[in-house]
Amino acid sequence: MDLHDMARAWLDQDPDPATRSELERLIETNDAELADCFAGRLHFGTAGLRGPLGPGPNRMNRVVVLQSAAGLARYLTEHFGPECSVVIGYDARHNSDVFAHDTASIMQGAGVRAFVLPRPLPTPVLAFAIRHLGASAGVMVTASHNPPQDNGYKVYLEDGCQIVPPVDEEIAAMIDSVASSMRVDELPRNDGWQTLDESIVHSYAGRAVEILGPDEMGRRADVVSVITPMHGVGGRLLEQLLTDAGFAPCVRVDAQFDPDPDFSTVAFPNPEEPGAMDLALATAERVRPDVIVANDPDADRCAIGIPTPGGDYRMLSGDEVGYALGWWASRRDSSRRTLAQSLVSGGMLKAIAASSTLDYQQTLTGFKWIGRIPTLRFGYEEALGYCVDPETVRDKDGITAALAVVDLIAELKADSRSILDLLDDLAREHGLYATRQVSLRVADLSTIRDIMESLRSQPPATVGKRAVETIVDLQKGTDLPPTDGLVLTLTGQGRIIVRPSGTEPKIKAYLQVVVQVGSSIDDARETAERQLDDLANDVGQWFSC
Missing domain, CATH: 3.40.120.10 (Alpha-D-Glucose-1,6-Bisphosphate, subunit A, domain 3)
Structure with a gap:
């Protein structure tokens, strides 16, 4: 199936007039953007889904949400049985309410009892509601602090925490199974979910x-x-x-x-x-x-x-x-x-x-x-x-x-x-722990991979006039689960951690120096700032290569 055939097949099942119209335009006028919309599937991981709104499997839209909800519903019924339930929250981003109600209808159709928060509310209210109501899971439709063109889909389980491996992989596999075997207009839906009242907020x-x-002293x-x-x-x-x-x-x-x-x-x-x-x-x-x-x-x-x-x-x-x-x-x-x-x-x-x-x-x-x-x-x-x-x-x-x-x-x-x-x-009492973050937002994620590979293959011997004492590759595993990141320990209690962001197209470096405070806290702060400047200058060069 070529690109245009895939696009037309998607168009045929898309229930959203806005993304249908956009997809029709792309089919007629913009093969490059169309190809990006169909360049794989938006990745479902421990942070759920997050990406720009638009048509196709590589964007956030109603088809992707319906497929994701159906995959999650399969996971819940398989692991929690026929009495399972889910609480669904949403923020005020574009389409958040639509995605929440689509999720609720799919859950109800799959036999998962669905509760929807009464209005756009903070994510912590959703995390609270899961345990307060004894639900099996929670879904929060939000892209947090991402740009306005984005939206997202966070998944929690009954402990009120976001999912961790291998749960994310198991849910992703069920989403892929739904997407490859059924059209979204064939998925069973039921609009009998329950909208919670304000008592959950209270x-x-x-x-x-x-x-x-x-406030016994009336200080507040x-x-x-x-x-x-x-x-x-x-x-x-x-x-x-x-x-x-x-x-x-x-x-x-x-x-x-x-x-x-x-x-x-x-x-x-x-x-x-x-x-x-x-x-x-x-x-x-x-x-x-x-x-x-x-x-x-x-x-x-x-x-x-x-x-x-x-x-x-x-x-x-x-x-x-x-x-x-x-x-x-x-x-x-x-x-x-x-x-x-x-x-x-x-x-x-x-x-x-x-x-x-x-x-x-x-x-x-x-x-x-x-x-x-x-x-x-x-x-x-x-x-x-x-x-x-x-x-x-x-x-x-x-x-x-x-x-x-x-x-x-x-x-x-x-x-x-x-x-x-x-x-x-x-x-x-403890020493002045001074920290700073240096980050680079990229248009092409391969830039992040190239920077990480360069640091691994040609690690620096010095940073900010300090010798590098040790380098730990977090991908190889420590006492923590493996993850993509490097920890550089420097002389004089300095430290740098470099890692890709898990939610944005950014690479980040976390800098720390520790300065003992003598007679003047101001002098200690000035010393720490100079030391951080030295580190930041070198890290900036890593990110500009």
Whole structure:
């Protein structure tokens, strides 16, 4: 079957007028783009599906979603039996509601009882609902902080964690079997799914406030937050919870507060991207809040901005927030004894755990690994992901993380201290762990493969004036499952980890230096920044070759 025959066969079963029209146009006018739409199948992995909207098997569309739902339904009925169930959530991206309802109808048609969240809601609400309702699985339709033309499909199992190997491979095989043997208009469907009411949101909200405990000293009423959901679905829920917990009325970044699938004020709806926080920082300069809180569009990540002694505002790094929340969690009364983080995150959490006589564990990147630790008290990854309530949400949760940070700021403010003071104290006690990320977004994924192969075949002897002491290839396996990445240990406690992104067309390098603090914390920070600059310059050359 040639390209045009494949396209016409796809066209014949596509239920979406928009992608049908686009495919007809491509058949007539653009063989190159048409070939890319049919260049294999969008990969289903541990992160589920993620890719640009459009026609064909290499794009996110209703045919791909229907096939994926049918494959997942086969997996669920085979592994969980005839009483299995699934909870389905969705954000406000283009077609998210359509994909969610398509999934529900396929599940019902396959004998899997389907529950759909009542409206576009944050991913953590879906992760909460799985365990709260005792469901066999969950599906979240979202592309998180990807560009507006993308959408995605995350899959969780009954433990509330995203899937890990070999489950992803087993589901992918069943999806392929469906796609190769049936047209989507032949799949049994049933529209008798149940749309959940607002009580599921109220249950999540009640638990989120509960983890903070009572505000016996009335400290929270003095803390003002500027909040932005980055055009996503977390704004109103976070605003409500800040009010319910007793904090001062928050200030919205109005231009970014309502859901907007085009993310019209930012190039990328990711708080880490250059320019994404400009409106929030400008709002903060005007109203002078105690904290800036930004969620990504599905609100599973949280970025924090704070006032500086000089009077302006700056964003904390993901590691800085992770260290502060790790300290916050270490002081809480809990039978759970493990602080955990991903391999690429900064190293201070291990020292915080040791000083608190808590256990520490390091995992591969992703909360699919962190959330599975049975004794987890707190976990984080430097890409703005934090789990502060693993008893109910075993995934990163930008809403509860935001509440915890703002509560910590209230506690510190009552003692005339700031979160920067806390971070300085931690640096004096454990050493200044300074981190930075260098990344390259590519148009061609082969660029990433070439860079990784070059580093493996011709490893550097020095980086940033430091000798490379060891290189560990994570693909060959360590005490962690094999993954594509390299760990370079440098003299003087330096470290670089290089890996491809699991969700975006990027290669990333995670830099760390450790500087002991003497008489001046400012001098230590300046030294660390110079050392990071040296490392970043050399890493930038790797990525430009």
